[in-house]
Amino acid sequence: MAFESLTEKLQRVFRDLRGKGKLSEADTKAALKEVRMALLEADVNFKVVKQFVKSIEERAVGAEVLESLTPGQQVVKIVNEELIKLMGSETTEIKMAQDRDITVILMAGLQGAGKTTTAAKLAGKLKAKGHRPLLAACDVYRPAAIEQLRVNGEKVGVPVFSMGSGVDPVNIARAAFEKARQDHNDILIVDTAGRLQIDEQMMEELGRIKEALRADWTLLTVDAMTGQEAVNVAKTFEDKVGVDGVIVTKLDGDTRGGAALSIKAVTGKPILFVGMGEKLSDLEQFYPDRMASRILGMGDILSLIEKAQAEVDEAEARRMSEKLKKAEFDFNDFLDQMKQVKKLGGIAGIMAMMPTAGASMPEIDESHMGRVEAMILSMSKEERANPSILNPSRKNRIARGAGVDINEVNRMVKQFEQMRKMMKQLPGMMKSKNRGGRGGLGGLFGKLGF
Structure with missing residues (x-):
């Protein structure tokens, strides 16, 4: 995953900074030393690192930051602004030629x-x-x-x-x-x-x-x-x-x-x-x-929403949303959602664009997604449409059909129930955060049919 190592190291530095009620100049310089090492280990050009850290230090070691009520947050803000400047500040798009048709x-x-x-x-x-x-x-x-x-x-x-x-x-x-x-x-x-x-x-x-x-x-x-x-x-x-x-x-x-x-x-x-x-x-x-x-580690929700808009069928998303409101989400729908997730780059791809706070979501091991699909396909039409009828004997038959252990079937069914509960709650949560609109996370989960 892009920048995974760098993100982890920077988050550790910033977590330490946020834990301090007040920052001294020594605290800031020690943190910037860690930032420098993290960037060098990420294979950033050493001249670029030198100038980057210098720019942050000039802004961070000042009264505005050191005397702030939230000095750690101020440093993160400065690092964010300097990173943007480092990578170009503005987005460059391909413009069409003005003097000819091609x-x-x-x-x-x-x-x-x-x-x-x-x-x-x-x-x-x-x-x-x-x-x-x-x-x-x-x-x-x-x-x-x-x-x-x-x-x-x-x-x-x-x-x-x-x-x-x-x-x-x-x-x-x-x-x-x-x-x-x-x-x-x-x-x-x-x-x-x-x-x-x-x-x-x-x-x-x-x-x-x-x-x-x-x-x-x-x-x-x-x-x-x-x-x-x-x-x-x-x-x-x-x-x-x-x-x-x-x-x-x-x-x-x-x-x-x-x-x-x-x-x-x-x-x-x-x-x-x-x-x-x-x-x-x-x-x-x-x-x-x-x-x-x-x-x-702040996520990239806008890019995720744009990707969802390009990849996910609007009518299918509305249909799924209605099913969720009525608590009718079943394993057929789960299969459909797995396909949508693959289109968006898999769970790892989605989580890479989510803020770090998203780590509290139920864990699903992406390497096992193929086996999850096999388990669902081993169910009868009735079982897929009505998960509540899955008793031990049915689960044993599903395990044999998918070539997995019964414990794996039990774990998958439990995760499915957790996901169903979470997704049932999300539309209301997201609407309240977005004042009933379809932008932000609400728009994303709407697109995904959540």
Whole structure:
């Protein structure tokens, strides 16, 4: 989970600060030393860490904080503000070209960073916003790249232009632009060749394609898992070719997150999107303020609501909401909800966006979700629709059918009852917090059918 290690360490520091009624300058400096170590261990660039901690110290070691009634909270507020500033302050969105009908986006990056998949993810995201993108396969050196782009383009419903592997990529790019003009596409996304390492030939070819198409955006794809190497790659591409923004992939698999925290400060270029999973829908707009909130354990409810709005069927959510009000939630509905949770990135993905206070929710081991599904599918239609009839003999039969121990069936049924009680209470709780509206958490749980 992205930033998991860093979040845990920072929360420990802030918990100690909040426990003090009053802060001395020594207390603050000791806490900032811990913050420095946490950032370095998260693989944040050491120059970035030095400047970041210095900025916090200049603001935190002052009368306004030290004499405050809630000094710990004041320090957290300052850290949050400095984190946002570090990652770019404002969200950068792709703007359409003003001087022509087609906006050209050039995808660059090293081999293995996920550039080709990200090109398709971006095309799908832009199509969902009402655009008409065309993908161009200009990676002629990796045999599987053209086919990979074609398959992924088909999955997101975006056409792919290719001329095979024996053609100059510059000529393919030019022909793709003409194709986009003929078919009235408003965006051309060009997947260029990656290399195992930066070389002059790659840079020269990239420069020729960029010049030939007058690219509006050159987006660099970097792998979060490579840590500071991703920052070095971004700096080199900026120096040699020039980039307009960065897409950080595999952020969901990097518990440290140092690359995401360093790129803007080192290169001066904003992060536009982050890859948070392997599915073609797992590309998120990068919001510095929301990411800072996640890092500090404050959650990211807005992004979760937006994801729910995009993934969850409105009519199904209303139907489920009505069933909950009438206490009619059954195992069929539970199966449906499991599918919805998977669409939102699984329980771990959802919990990563929830404030830390959400830890009081019933625990469900995500690794056992497949077995839970098997247990429910081993029930009869009557048992799924009416959980109250599950007696010991029925549970034994279900356990045999699912290939699990009877204790696991008992545990699952108990968790289901806990969840049913919790979800029955949530709509009223959330409505009161949101004054009966559908925004905030109320809107999220409404979308999930809770």
